[in-house]
Amino acid sequence: xxxxxxxxxxxxxxxxxxxxxxxxxxxxxxxxxxxxxxxxxxxxxxxxxxxxxxxxxxxxxxxxxxxxxxxxxxxxxxxxxxxxxxxxxxxxxxxxxxxxxxxxxxxxxxxxxxxxxxxxxxxxxxxxxxxxxxxxxxxxxxxxxxxxxxxxxxxxxxxxxxxxxxxxxxxxxxxxxxxxxxxxxxxxxxxxxxxxxxxxxxxxxxxxxxxxxxxxxxxxxxxxxxxxxxxxxxxxxxxxxxxxxxxxxxxxxxxxxxxxxxxxxxxxxxxxxxxxxxxxxxxxxxxxxxxxxxxxxxxxxxxxxxxxxxxxxxxxxxxxxxxxxxxxxxxxxxxxxxxxxx
Amino acid sequence: xxxxxxxxxxxxxxxxxxxxxxxxxxxxxxxxxxxxxxxxxxxxxxxxxxxxxxxxxxxxxxxxxxxxxxxxxxxxxxxxxxxxxxxxxxxxxxxxxxxxxxxxxxxxxxxxxxxxxxxxxxxxxxxxxxxxxxxxxxxxxxxxxxxxxxxxxxxxxxxxxxxxxxxxxxxxxxxxxxxxxxxxxxxxxxxxxxxxxxxxxxxxxxxxxxxxxxxxxxxxxxxxxxxxxxxxxxxxxxxxxxxxxxxxxxxxxxxxxxxxxxxxxxxxxxxxxxxxxxxxxxxxxxxxxxxxxxxxxxxxxxxxxxxxxxxxxxxxxxxxxxxxxxxxxxxxxxxxxxxxxxxxxxxxxx
Numbered sequence: 001x002x003x004x005x006x007x008x009x010x011x012x013x014x015x016x017x018x019x020x021x022x023x024x025x026x027x028x029x030x031x032x033x034x035x036x037x038x039x040x041x042x043x044x045x046x047x048x049x050x051x052x053x054x055x056x057x058x059x060x061x062x063x064x065x066x067x068x069x070x071x072x073x074x075x076x077x078x079x080x081x082x083x084x085x086x087x088x089x090x091x092x093x094x095x096x097x098x099x100x101x102x103x104x105x106x107x108x109x110x111x112x113x114x115x116x117x118x119x120x121x122x123x124x125x126x127x128x129x130x131x132x133x134x135x136x137x138x139x140x141x142x143x144x145x146x147x148x149x150x151x152x153x154x155x156x157x158x159x160x161x162x163x164x165x166x167x168x169x170x171x172x173x174x175x176x177x178x179x180x181x182x183x184x185x186x187x188x189x190x191x192x193x194x195x196x197x198x199x200x201x202x203x204x205x206x207x208x209x210x211x212x213x214x215x216x217x218x219x220x221x222x223x224x225x226x227x228x229x230x231x232x233x234x235x236x237x238x239x240x241x242x243x244x245x246x247x248x249x250x251x252x253x254x255x256x257x258x259x260x261x262x263x264x265x266x267x268x269x270x271x272x273x274x275x276x277x278x279x280x281x282x283x284x285x286x287x288x289x290x291x292x293x294x295x296x297x298x299x300x301x302x303x304x305x306x307x308x309x310x311x312x313x314x315x316x317x318x319x320x321x322x323x324x325x326x327x328x329x330x331x332x333x334x335x336x337x338x339x340x341x342x
Numbered sequence: 343x344x345x346x347x348x349x350x351x352x353x354x355x356x357x358x359x360x361x362x363x364x365x366x367x368x369x370x371x372x373x374x375x376x377x378x379x380x381x382x383x384x385x386x387x388x389x390x391x392x393x394x395x396x397x398x399x400x401x402x403x404x405x406x407x408x409x410x411x412x413x414x415x416x417x418x419x420x421x422x423x424x425x426x427x428x429x430x431x432x433x434x435x436x437x438x439x440x441x442x443x444x445x446x447x448x449x450x451x452x453x454x455x456x457x458x459x460x461x462x463x464x465x466x467x468x469x470x471x472x473x474x475x476x477x478x479x480x481x482x483x484x485x486x487x488x489x490x491x492x493x494x495x496x497x498x499x500x501x502x503x504x505x506x507x508x509x510x511x512x513x514x515x516x517x518x519x520x521x522x523x524x525x526x527x528x529x530x531x532x533x534x535x536x537x538x539x540x541x542x543x544x545x546x547x548x549x550x551x552x553x554x555x556x557x558x559x560x561x562x563x564x565x566x567x568x569x570x571x572x573x574x575x576x577x578x579x580x581x582x583x584x585x586x587x588x589x590x591x592x593x594x595x596x597x598x599x600x601x602x603x604x605x606x607x608x609x610x611x612x613x614x615x616x617x618x619x620x621x622x623x624x625x626x627x628x629x630x631x632x633x634x635x636x637x638x639x640x641x642x643x644x645x646x647x648x649x650x651x652x653x654x655x656x657x658x659x660x661x662x663x664x665x666x667x668x669x670x671x672x673x674x675x676x677x678x679x680x681x682x683x684x685x686x687x688x689x690x691x692x
Contacts, residue, residue: 125656
């Protein structure tokens with residue numbers, strides 16, 4: 001690392017960016033770590049511009065003022081979604097904002113590695129490149145699970161499961177850059193849990209008023225699979241009056257709705273791998289992304305895979321920054337000759 | 343972050359990975375790294391040649407059933423289809439599964455005339471292990487077609503009048519016969535398959551639309567070969583399929599549909615890019631078009647061998663534009679010319 005840092009001293013700021021569906025984070029070589037929710041909002045009209053006082057808002061702030069904003073979540077379902085110019089613009093704004101948050105010195109060159117959902121990489125890679133290129137001097141785009149794996153030094157015989165909001169990306173590492181066959185994307189992830197939870201709750205409490213945003217907050221606070229002892233009760237207004245609701249069963253059902261596809265894909269990917277190395281991979285499964293915070297998920301997966309032999313599933317320590325930290329490490333390790341000016 | 347002191351072997355691995363990332367990114371921007379994946383294997387070329395000769399001889403002779411073509415192939419193919427068929431064959435045609443599935447029910451005329459089009463099936467070409475063609479920057483046909491198909495679906499859904507179906511939702515391998523079966527079982531009234539062209543010899547960008555029919559054009563046959571690969575139909579089934587050309591009503595409708603798609607696609611694309619060539623509406627024996635009993639076309643919406651076009655195809659707006667033109671073409675056909683060919687909301691933005 002020493003020699004790498006020396007290389008980075010030539011007034012270059014290395015940044016690793018994790019461009020996610022729900023949250024985006026940045027890690028920079030000047031030790032800043034920042035994240036925002038991947039929402040971009042533009043004031044709807046002149047009046048809202050007066051109210052919010054800014055031409056563009058991000059993350060939590062944008063969500064808070066969403067009634068007066070044109071809100072955009074550019075990477076829904078893991079790809080730049082329709083709406084196009086607006087979404088591309090939003091990606092650009094997010095990148096710009098993140099790089100500003102990293103506080104580069106004015107004369108510093110920015111070398112960026114951007115991790116994006118695997119599906120985005122397929123069809124939108126050029127768009128992503130364009131969006132970033134205005135704000136960086138040189139950049140590379142990689143898939144998110146790969147960035148996580150690289151950051152954790154899991155270069156050989158490991159399986160990274162990145163449960164994000166739009167997609168769950170699985171990536172097998174076997175000592176080389178993962179090819180298309182080594183990566184798989186399933187569309188059941190955080191947003192899917194939100195949808196399920198929302199429909200279960202509307203079904204059970206038809207008179208209570210809640211919205212997608214509240215449901216997401218419930219999920220982030222209480223999500224679990226298997227069993228927990230505590231009760232889950234939340235306050236939801238009924239006819240304007242706050243009433244306590246028991247949502248434990250609904251949260252459990254919603255969170256467990258992603259499990260079948262997850263287990264199936266995991267076993268399928270392991271089974272396809274060279275049999276001599278399957279045991280090694282099973283002992284090296286890593287859960288990343290916001291979904292790794294679901295309580296009991298690690299144990300569940302370990303249990304479900306038990307019948308295929310002993311296995312070991314771990315969670316990343318810091319799901320929010322594991323992607324951007326990995327991307328940063330990738331940026332710092334990259335030999336200088338590979339960085340081409342844009 | 344904590345780092346263990348890396349072993350020598352690990353350093354080597356890491357170096358290789360970093361190089362891989364670098365090469366991958368070079369490919370994105372179109373600069374070819376020194377090492378490049380090989381072109382289409384010779385095996386495929388041989389397959390093309392074999393099939394195009396077969397097809398040509400079948401079509402030129404016109405007598406499809408009695409040709410003693412490749413007898414050993416025939417036995418294997420008929421073995422697949424020896425399962426008993428419950429439907430009585432009216433004509434002296436060998437009973438087979440596909441005969442039942444292709445010639446079983448007659449299509450109601452109203453549907454064939456597009457009077458009551460409710461269900462439109464969109465078929466993004468290729469998928470999964472079959473990537474279709476690949477551009478120099480590594481753009482894969484299967485990804486682009488899927489994205490355009492999804493965009494087209496969203497656009498058509500907005501009308502609320504149609505039930506829009508898609509043959510594949512994700513990057514999955516789907517043989518042609520399953521696509522055909524899907525269109526039939528879901529009672530689709532209109533079928534459009536989206537593909538990208540690839541002209542290795544010429545760097546031009548062309549647009550063309552196909553409907554089913556015999557073609558004497560060598561190039562077209564080769565293309566048909568390319569798109570028919572992986573159909574999972576046996577040779578004997580294929581002969582019967584060709585025998586269905588007689589269904590002229592569907593043919594006429596398909597032709598009209600193809601003309602409408604081609605007109606909209608070309609005229610609108612021309613506005614964006616003056617260097618587009620109109621290769622017009624063509625007939626070709628694409629299996630995916632024949633198996634479907636309703637008006638069906640295959641649109642080659644763009645050309646991946648053209649570099650500028652490949653870059654364009656990587657932008658969201660261009661794919662959205664293509665979806666918009668296809669939408670206009672479909673509506674144009676459904677309204678029989680009531681709507682002008684100008685794509686709706688055709689904005690100057692790009």
